[in-house]
Amino acid sequence: MNAFAEFALGPFSSLWHAGNLLDKAGLLMFASTGAAFALKSGTFNLGGEAQIYASALVTAMILSTPSAVAAAELAGSGGSAGPALFFFALACALALAAGGLLGFIPGELKARFGASELLTSFLLSAALLPVIDFLIAGPLRDEGKNLLATPAIADAFRMRSLLPPSLMNASFFLACGTATVAALFLSRTRAGYRLSVAGTAPEFARFAGFPVKRITVAGMTASGALHGLAGFFAIVGTWFMCHQGLSSGMGWSALAIALIARHNPLAVIPASLLYAWIESASDIAVLSSRVSFDSTAIVQGVIFLFISAKLPIAGQLRAVLKKRRAR
Amino acid sequence: MKKAELRHIRKIFETRGDAGEEVRSVAALDDVTLTFNPGEIHAILGENGAGKSTLVHILSGLHRPTSGVIAIGDSVFNAVTPSQAIGNGIAMVHQRPLLCDELTVTENILLGSPGFLARKPKAAEKIRAAADAWGIELDLSRKTHTLSAAERFYAALLGALLRSPDLLILDEPASILAAGEHERFFTALRAHCSNGLGAVLITHRVAEAVRWSDRVSVLREGKLLYSGAAKTLDELERMIDPEGLASRTARLALASDQKEGQACKIGTDGTAGLSVRDLSASPPNRTPLSGLTFCAPPGKITAIYGLPGSGLSTLEDALSGMLRCTSGSLATSAAVLEASEVAPSALRKAGLACVPSNRTWRGSNPELAIGHMLCAYRMPRFISSKNEAEVFAKKILEDERINAPLSRKTSTLSGGQLQRLVLDRELAEKPSVLVLSEPEWGLDIKSAAALRLKLAQAAQEGTAVLVLTDNPDSFRDPSFFSNVLVMEEGVLI
Known part of the structure; x- marks a missing residue:
């Protein structure tokens, strides 16, 4: 019982826990908006892990180049903030590009050769993860520290915490904004309309003359880029360095969230918060009571099973109740 | 038993x-x-x-x-x-x-x-x-x-x-x-x-x-x-x-149809209607088309009749751009398309519209909202809550007396309703050529009569109407068509 209370309320017991929950939810939001985007366009992006991880590595590397460090020092010592902002923007653009490229490749393979993006995106990701692991542990490692990580980025590049001492920063609001913009794009623009129609009704879309192949590529690329955004903010807002195993399942969680949200980017916002809450709750429960890590995983699984099964069951219940009332 | x-x-x-x-x-x-x-x-x-x-x-x-x-x-x-x-x-x-x-x-x-x-x-x-x-x-x-x-x-x-x-x-x-x-x-x-x-x-x-x-x-x-x-x-x-609507409209359609000879010269420039030259296609597992040449003059209703397996469905796919042809060309008043250029979007730009025989999955999709299905060609770049596409879709539903909100899925429509909506959507684009495949499938007498009337009207406005059908009694009255071509094993005879 005690463990259960810890489980449900743990994340709200302190600013530290609550802030970190929001931070985690923000990162998940970026990535699951990406996953939802691919699903909407009728594709499955299973390469989220590498898209996040690679973008995070790119961000960390750009921001620890000597010229970036110099620009940060200039900004930190009261000089012009211009160069530092330039590197910050450059890192963001390259992170988007890295994620986008990893989405574009399976998208293009599907459009051109009909290769299943399910397989290609997964395989590309699976092949890339150990390469990135190696780069972090080897050539790109910060030799001065005892961690399997790249050098930490300078203070000037770090996003300020809005709920100290937690990690929560402005990226949470940017994530909510991104999900909202994605939802508006899908429901309120012609391009978004065509993307959704091509996703649900591919033959009809082709018949109506929509550029179905280009839509496939665009959907996968946008999905990759949004995962890249998660990688970028994981560095500048949360960890400040790219450590081994940084993505650690975030890509898969994002996919689960997008499915729970039924591919709707707006629903991704509450779904990410819920997911982050359950994850933080189980982490805290493990720390504060003698609950084993595996049993929390089971609790998580059961909760998500109920969430995803909830809607059809609710529908049936409603039908049964209605019939009762009618009689 | x-x-x-x-x-x-x-x-x-x-x-x-x-x-x-x-x-x-x-x-x-x-x-x-x-x-x-x-x-x-x-x-x-x-x-x-x-x-x-x-x-x-x-x-x-x-x-x-x-x-x-x-x-x-x-x-x-x-x-x-x-x-x-x-x-x-x-x-x-x-x-x-x-x-x-x-x-x-x-x-x-x-x-x-x-x-x-x-x-x-x-x-x-x-x-x-x-x-x-x-x-x-x-x-x-x-x-x-x-x-x-x-x-x-x-x-x-x-x-x-x-x-x-x-x-x-x-x-x-x-x-x-x-x-x-x-x-x-x-x-x-x-x-x-x-x-x-x-x-x-x-x-x-x-x-x-x-x-x-x-x-x-x-x-x-x-x-x-x-x-x-x-x-x-x-x-x-x-x-x-x-009400006897069926017989009444059949007579109307007949009256509007002045019988003339084939006034379509194939191969001359400035072709109106649809002219097809030497069209060939050889899709796997299906009847190939070999060198089809025909035309559908504007203002007339032309029929191509062929039994299942005669290549009629291959022709439908070729004319709607869903199938890549190997050689030949297609010309409308707006454009001449070589076989390699034929694609759904190019055909639509050339003024061709199509009502496919597969209305459920190709002409529409059961998962789509009715509004989204109707506005395929008319979605504005930015969609406000009250836009002209929505007005357009509502008007079609009203004209067809279909009492359904735009957000409902097309799977809730009957086959006949869906057929009518797909036809209305295609006609609303004012095409210079309208291709219909098996337009009478699943229609009752009354709806079929309404369809005939619509086609006769479109023809009167100058559209070249081309009907592909496997039913010899299609439209009951052969005089409804100004010209009937017959297809057998991928060629016109």
Whole structure:
């Protein structure tokens, strides 16, 4: 019982826990908006892990180049903030590009050769993860520290915490904004309309003359880029360095969230918060009571099973109740 | 053999409107009592939306009646489930059966069959015996995605027969069978019925009902008007469509059609209408097209008639850009397209519109909202909550008297409604060429007459109308067309 209370309320017991929950939810939001985007366009992006991880590595590397460090020092010592902002923007653009490229490749393979993006995106990701692991542990490692990580980025590049001492920063609001913009794009623009129609009704879309192949590529690329955004903010807002195993399942969680949200980017916002809450709750429960890590995983699984099964069951219940009332 | 009875069946459908709108109820069936006897072919006639499908769906367990009972043999049910229906000897063959595309015919038939082990060779033997008894020629080891519409129907029929039913429900079988096959199929059905099999035949072809059935029931707007021995054609037609709209509009269309010779010169510049030169295509597993040359002059209704397998469906795909042609060219008043340039978007830009034979998946999609289906060509770049596309879609629904919110899925529309909406959507683009494939499929007399009127109107406004059809009696009156071409084995003869 005690463990259960810890489980449900743990994340709200302190600013530290609550802030970190929001931070985690923000990162998940970026990535699951990406996953939802691919699903909407009728594709499955299973390469989220590498898209996040690679973008995070790119961000960390750009921001620890000597010229970036110099620009940060200039900004930190009261000089012009211009160069530092330039590197910050450059890192963001390259992170988007890295994620986008990893989405574009399976998208293009599907459009051109009909290769299943399910397989290609997964395989590309699976092949890339150990390469990135190696780069972090080897050539790109910060030799001065005892961690399997790249050098930490300078203070000037770090996003300020809005709920100290937690990690929560402005990226949470940017994530909510991104999900909202994605939802508006899908429901309120012609391009978004065509993307959704091509996703649900591919033959009809082709018949109506929509550029179905280009839509496939665009959907996968946008999905990759949004995962890249998660990688970028994981560095500048949360960890400040790219450590081994940084993505650690975030890509898969994002996919689960997008499915729970039924591919709707707006629903991704509450779904990410819920997911982050359950994850933080189980982490805290493990720390504060003698609950084993595996049993929390089971609790998580059961909760998500109920969430995803909830809607059809609710529908049936409603039908049964209605019939009762009618009689 | 058991007798099946429906007693005082009522079925109310409730449709939920857009937010804030009232829930509407529609009585699809209103106090219908019918008996289906063994050894009889019982035809159910009625126009689109009369409740024919709902009636048999209740019998086969797909729908629950709102009230009334179903009696099969000695058992009485409030509602049957599909497995109860099959268990009690009621099997249904759908017009466009859902088959698993990647499985063979045998495997498809075995799906859902009782028993733990699927004994394929033994089952195949049984299926072959059934096929022989019904005179069906079908390679059981073919994957179902290679089958034609008629072959898919036969595959589903064999699946139903393997459950040795007492009552066989057939949904519009005639519309997908070629003329010769049609005769053979009904002869076989007759023979089996004289051995005690009962058959329910849903059809909108009155002549077919008169010729083959022992008993006829007529439904209109959910009410049973008549059930008894087959009457004459005229009597039945008057019952189904008392206003006589069908004959009135047929005359109108005829009057508007001035018969002239073929005023279309192929190959000259400034071609109007559609002219096709040397079009060839060779898609796998389908009838190839070899060097088709023809034209559809503007202001005229041209028909191309061909039996299933003649290459007519290949031509449909070629003309809608869904199939890459190997050589030849296509010209409209707006553009000349070489075979390599032919794609759906290029064709639409050239002023060509198409109503495909596959309205469900190609002309639309069951998962799409009605509004999204109608506005495919008209979505503004930025969609505000009250935009012209929405106004356009609402107007179409209003003109067609379809009482449905735009957000509802197209799967809730009847086949006839969907056909009308797809046609309206294509016509609204004011095409210079309109290609229609099997436009009469699934339409009742009244809707078919309305379709004829619309086509005649479009032709009068200068559109070149091209109708691809496998039904020799299409549009009843051959003078409706200004020119009829015949296709056989991929060439025009």
